[in-house]
Amino acid sequence: MMYSLYQAQQDLLTPMRLFAKGTGAVLRQFDSGRPETFMLRQFTAALELVGSSGITHTRPPFGFTTVMLGNEEVAVEEEAVLSTPFGTLLHFRKDCAVSQPKVLVVAPISGHFATLLRGTVQVLLPDNDVYITDWTNARDVPLSAGRFGLDEFIDHVIRFQEEIGPGGHVLAVCQPAVPVLAAAAVMAEAGNPATPDSMVLMAGPIDTRVKPTQVNRLAQEHEIAWFERNLIETVPWRFQGSGRKVYPGVLQISAFISMNLNRHVTAHQEQYRNLVGGDSELADAHRRFYDEYLAVMDMPAEFYLQTVKSVFQDHDLPLGHMTHHGRPVRPEAITRTRLLTVEGERDDICAVGQTSAALALCANLPAALKHNHVQQGAGHYGVFSGRRWANEVYPIVRRAILGEPFPSRLAS
Structure with a gap:
């Protein structure tokens, strides 16, 4: 109503x-x-x-038409590589013959479109062959498409990574840090050849028991039934997703x-x-x-409620209780994927220590392949957009992608 x-x-x-x-x-x-x-x-x-x-409900354009590669300006074209009712693997294809690392940017489903990461992609584009998860507004997804929860999010990350192929990399911003880490663990345990070579988790809620923020405390104040009763709505008849339950x-x-x-x-x-x-x-x-x-998208109700309960209330991943289609998610299965966690010193949404908790969970990953970086002076958005992201964070992300050694002060 x-x-x-x-x-x-x-x-x-x-x-x-x-x-x-x-x-x-x-x-x-x-x-x-x-x-x-x-x-x-x-x-x-x-x-x-x-x-x-x-407020609008339509995705703004990314707006990339060209990018500088060295001294050469090359054309950029958006290419939908793979589409499902819930999202598209969008490729920023460049008109050049240079081979670059393939990087999947996993955008959050948190009320905004993937274009919120325009600044993230802009910095990545010159050096990398960039793909992004372009999620669909849930109110535009018909009921016949079925459900979309954490399992389905993980499925999409795996499927998109497989489409990119072996030797790819993945970068998760904020909320998807949990399902991306889970996807990498599932792929590693299965011996999937498309398991990413490197994984960058940026300002994500791996373990929200660490220095809880106001956001974390709000999730703890009510039972999950309260969230379902007070925050979940039904898409009106006039939209394609009519009848679907969503968090508006x-x-x-x-x-x-x-x-x-x-x-x-x-x-x-x-x-x-x-x-x-x-x-x-x-x-x-x-x-x-x-x-x-002010361009917003609705979230599938099952994804929102599962995220609140599993990530913010029950802490399933750090406690070893997380599952994917009923099977345990084992981060310790990750033994080859380089892992970089990035946190903002002034992040009031995801506090310092919540993302770097991933390093300990990947217990069988050699110490030389695990690193944490705390960006001084950065809030939540400053980790992945703006001047600090471009000048101070990205050079470290670039090292992770290329497999280059880090200064000792960045090691975990």
């Missing part, structure tokens, strides 16, 4: 937002930049904030915003000043961020 009410509200507000955008665009043409049009500039700035305030993306984005409400209010106040003051560079940066941030 709540989902239907939310959608009705969105439908009612959409014409107002479109009107605000259109009116602002027309009036902006009469702004000469002189003092006499200052009030007009204030009005158009307010209209833009109103027009861009809505709008609830997730509302939770994220409420955690840092003052920061978002301040950002919009600054945007108003940018628009009035004519600072187009800062205004464009704000637009790019919120166009992505």
Whole structure:
């Protein structure tokens, strides 16, 4: 019922937002930049904030068309290599003959589209042959496609890794660190030739008992039945996934915003000043961020509930209780895959120590193949996007992919 009410509200507000955008665009043409049009500039700035305030449910474009390889600019084309109802293995194919490491970037299913990792991919592209898990909005997946839980997530990682082939690498950002580690363990135990050569786990909740954050504590405050009763909704009739149970993306984005409400209010106040003051560079940066941030996707209910219970409440992986289709997941089966864990010093979502717990779980992996890096000054998003990711984290990730030795201070 709540989902239907939310959608009705969105439908009612959409014409107002479109009107605000259109009116602002027309009036902006009469702004000469002189003092006499200052009030007009204030009005158009307010209209833009109103027009861009809505949540969307469509994946924004990645937008990669070219990339620099050395001194040469080469074309980039998005290629859907393998598709299922729940996700696509998307390949950023480059128009070059140079052989590069094949890297699978596993995006989280956490309320945002895979394009949230645009900055991650942008840094990886020049040196690597990059693939990404482009997950489908659950409200667009028909009931006939079946369920999608942790087992199915792991299945997709394995299937995508097999499609990439032997000698590939995998990089998991945030939430998928757990199923990616599980997938690598399952593949290693089965002797799968496509078992990745290296695995990078970035700011992921391997063991949330370590320095619990506010996010971790919230998951512990209620029984799983409470989450199912209060947070799970049914997709309305008008969408392809009508009747499917989901955790709506709008609830997730509302939770994220409420955690840092003052920061978002301040950002919009600054945007108003940018628009009035004519600072187009800062205004464009704000637009790019919120166009992505407010594009949300619904999560399959079974995946969301299983993740809350298995990862955040029962701690199945670190306690040795995790299973895949009923069979134990054994991280100790991993003996050849180089493992790098990356954490942010100021991460308030996944605290330092939660991701590096993976190193101890891979007990039979030689110490020379295991490393941890704590990025100083970085919060959660700074681990995989922005300046610190590009200049300080990625060079270490690159070493893991290439199998190069690490400085001794980075060793676990």
